[in-house]
Amino acid sequence: MTTPQPSASASRAARGEPVLCVEGLQTHFDLRQWGFVRVGSVRAVDGVDFTLDAGETVAVVGESGCGKSSLARTLLALHRPTDGAIRFDGTPLNGLSGSALKAYRGRVGYVQQDPYGALPPFMDIQRILAEPLIIHGVRGRAERARRIDAALEEVGLTPAADTRGKFPHQLSGGQQQRVVIARALLLRPAMIIADEPVSMLDASVRVEILELLRRVQREHHLALLYITHDLSTVRHYVDRAMVMYGGRIVEQAPVAELLARPGHPYTEALLSALGDPDADNAHRQREVPGGEPPSLIQPPSGCRFHPRCRHAMPGKCELEPPPPDFRPRPDHRIACWLHE
Amino acid sequence: MTPWLQGLARLRQYPSALAGLGIIALLVAMAVYAVTAIPYSEARELWRGGEAWQDLPTNASPVWTDRLLGGNAPRTIRVATDDVVMEQERYEGVRLQRAVLPVDFPYGGFPQEINLFVESQFDERQPFVRLTWRTPDGESIPLDARRVGESERISISQDRQLESRLGFTPQVGLFTDAEPGADDPQVRQGTYELVIEAIQFEETATLDANLVVYGQVHGLFGTDHKRRDLTVALLWGTPVALAFGLLAAVGTTLTTLIIAATGVWFGGWVDAVIQRLTEINIILPLLPILVMVGTLYSTSIWLMLGVVVVLGIFSAGIKMYRSMLLPIREAPYIEAARAYGAGNARIILRYLVPRILPVLIPTFVTLIPTYVFLEASLAVLGLGDPVLPTWGKILNDAQAQSALYHGFYYWVLAPAALLMLTGLGFAMLGFALDRIFNPRLRNV
Structure with missing residues (x-):
């Protein structure tokens, strides 16, 4: 039995070891004809390396279809990785099954994009929140009720009694997302994976939910992996950001560094597409990368960004994929031949 | 208040549902009265015929039909x-x-x-x-x-x-x-x-x-060729019909639903096996198989019930439930449940099945009389339970004695009316429930 205990993780964190360590991760989905003849595969995650420290918030940024949600699901053990290693608290995730896998799932919280869809519509909030506790063997109705109330109050649904008996459709989108966050926190996880947690919410409640995530992340010293397509929400809420393109991480750096000195042409393009609250912008011509997101079934050769890249070097970029760790600065990693 | 109770409360807005509920309540009352007034063993003993009935005339029509037609039959x-x-x-x-x-x-x-x-x-x-x-x-x-x-x-x-x-x-x-x-x-x-x-x-x-x-007339429902008072069989037919219909409907609906959900959840070869089994089973004719079992093995009503349920499990319902469950399988809340550690059985029984259960309630209610009719059809074909008095058995006796040729209309009409009443009651309730629980018909 290799279930890491909270005290063990705390001591590991103290020694500076990362909570999550991902090396060469690949998640491919087979394309089959007639149900059994393999005719190709979707390379949704195709060689990803990164680490996540305790108490650290890291953003994964990328456009739709770049593989960031597949990455999240692989980390949640919802997809089986094709290759590569995931270590959580020093324990390898590969081949984990049965009670060990269940124990791992209890230590990772998941916040989804669509809060209404994430809550079973036929259960009331009390029942929804009791489910993870029942599954993880929290016995005693009173004990469960106490923890549910505490979680609801922690995410700002006070008094808990007002929310407990309601059904998901009786709550607003923001309240629903708070319940989802409460559910993710219930089992006292070491890490939370939030997949586009605010993209389906009204602009007015996005900030509240992001503030809530940051608060609980700090209070519980959680590792938070924040997946988004929206760079504008990244600036204030994360420590580090990773930019994903075509199933790979093309650049990772502390968020201030990344925003100030983007190294990869794709990051530059993303940043230039970002709205800036400046009146002059209205008349400025922006440079937006043309073309389509890359196919994950037949990805471009060499650097996956080269067909859309302004700086592509013929005879180099389309032939050889760049290694992911050109480091202009120690904590800034870029996968681009420009930085060779 | 749960959606279930809300749905049931809305039944009050449908007069047909209330009428259907009234009919069902009447049938249930009849069933309860039959079971308490004439115990099971006594009913079987009585229906065997013999001395208990020696004081009764044969093939006497009900008193009230004679009086209604202005007769003064003794x-x-x-x-x-x-x-x-x-x-x-x-x-x-x-x-x-x-x-x-x-x-x-x-x-x-x-x-x-x-x-x-x-x-x-x-x-x-x-x-x-x-x-x-x-x-x-x-x-x-x-x-x-x-x-x-x-x-x-x-x-x-x-x-x-x-x-x-x-x-x-x-x-x-x-x-x-x-x-x-x-x-x-x-x-x-x-x-x-x-x-x-x-x-x-x-x-x-x-x-x-x-x-x-x-005399020439007897009681409320008349007597048959063995001097037996039909009241016994009409009364006892009610609990038998309701029990058969309910058990067959519950048995097939629930197991079918759970099997469909299992196939949808695991997918792959599990789903393929279930689908192929269903396709084979759909083309198997139910009635001839029942006739075969009845002829070669036993016509006990409980064995028939078992065969009906077993053959009903892999029925066309599996295809319907599968199509309803496939989109739910991809719902984010199922993914969330997996992410917090719910096992396969829990996901099937607590996350997939309850989601479509409300939609099934009307189907289930309208399915009950189908099985009641099936039991009656089997009895008319001579495959009824040999010892248990049922509506179908009365019809079978009437047919064997050429009741209509001899003008004993009461012998056929009473059990037929009860069968139709059963169908009507459950259909009226089922259609109203369909309007309440089936989202496609809502606000139509």
Whole structure:
């Protein structure tokens, strides 16, 4: 039995070891004809390396279809990785099954994009929140009720009694997302994976939910992996950001560094597409990368960004994929031949 | 308040649903009454027929249908020696017992049969009995004179000698003043008397007689060819039909749903096997298989129920539920449940199945009468449970006895009406539930 205990993780964190360590991760989905003849595969995650420290918030940024949600699901053990290693608290995730896998799932919280869809519509909030506790063997109705109330109050649904008996459709989108966050926190996880947690919410409640995530992340010293397509929400809420393109991480750096000195042409393009609250912008011509997101079934050769890249070097970029760790600065990693 | 209770509360807005609920409540009340008034073993025993029914006429129609059509057909009259004073005279070594049984006959038709049931107790010498019939105007007609055993049936209406004396069959001749052999004898109403004179040769010997003048009509639902009162079978048919329908509907719906959900959840070869099994099963004909099981093995209703459920599991319902469950399988809340560690069984039973259960309730309710009809069809085909009285068995008996040819409409109409009432009640409730729970029909 290799279930890491909270005290063990705390001591590991103290020694500076990362909570999550991902090396060469690949998640491919087979394309089959007639149900059994393999005719190709979707390379949704195709060689990803990164680490996540305790108490650290890291953003994964990328456009739709770049593989960031597949990455999240692989980390949640919802997809089986094709290759590569995931270590959580020093324990390898590969081949984990049965009670060990269940124990791992209890230590990772998941916040989804669509809060209404994430809550079973036929259960009331009390029942929804009791489910993870029942599954993880929290016995005693009173004990469960106490923890549910505490979680609801922690995410700002006070008094808990007002929310407990309601059904998901009786709550607003923001309240629903708070319940989802409460559910993710219930089992006292070491890490939370939030997949586009605010993209389906009204602009007015996005900030509240992001503030809530940051608060609980700090209070519980959680590792938070924040997946988004929206760079504008990244600036204030994360420590580090990773930019994903075509199933790979093309650049990772502390968020201030990344925003100030983007190294990869794709990051530059993303940043230039970002709205800036400046009146002059209205008349400025922006440079937006043309073309389509890359196919994950037949990805471009060499650097996956080269067909859309302004700086592509013929005879180099389309032939050889760049290694992911050109480091202009120690904590800034870029996968681009420009930085060779 | 859960969506379930809300849905049920909305039933009040549908008069047809309330009417359907009323019919179902009536049937349930009948079932409860049947089970409490006539215990299961007693019902089976009664339906086997025999002595319990010897006082009832055969194929008598219900009283109310005759009265409704303006008839005055005779009811059954029973008079026993216990009801009258028995005179006794002593002679040397013998006793003469004499009883007069009055028969008040105000009806417009002749009785069906006349029987005298005699019971006597003696040591060695049988009593000698002489019977005399007295008409309302005092005319005396000697009937039989014979020694009687311990328990004997004297069939007065079968007395061929009497028939030739009267010029009519006894049950006609004894109740008319028409000339012997007349074409259209009319009933003479009034009080007749049967005089029983018995000569007893022993001091302690006893004699009890019971005269039954069988009528043409009986009770609420009439009787069948074995003199059995149809009320028993109509009453007991209710719990049997409801239990069969309910168990078959619950059994098939729930197992089908769970199997469909299992296939959808695991996908791959599990799903493929379930789908192929379903496709094979769909083309298997249910009725011939049941006929085969009934002919070769047993026609016990519970075995039939089992076969119906087993063959009903991999039915077309699996395809329907699969199509409903496939999009739910991809719902984010299922992904969330996996992410917090829910196992396969929990996801199937607590996350997939409950999601479409409300939509199934109407289907389920309308399915109940289908199985009730199936049970009746099997019984009509002669595959009914041999010992249990059911509606289908009544129809089967009626068909075997050519009831409609003989004009015994009541024999077919009563069970058919109950079957139709069952179908109507559940259909009306089911259609209303469909409007409430089926999102596609809502606000239409």
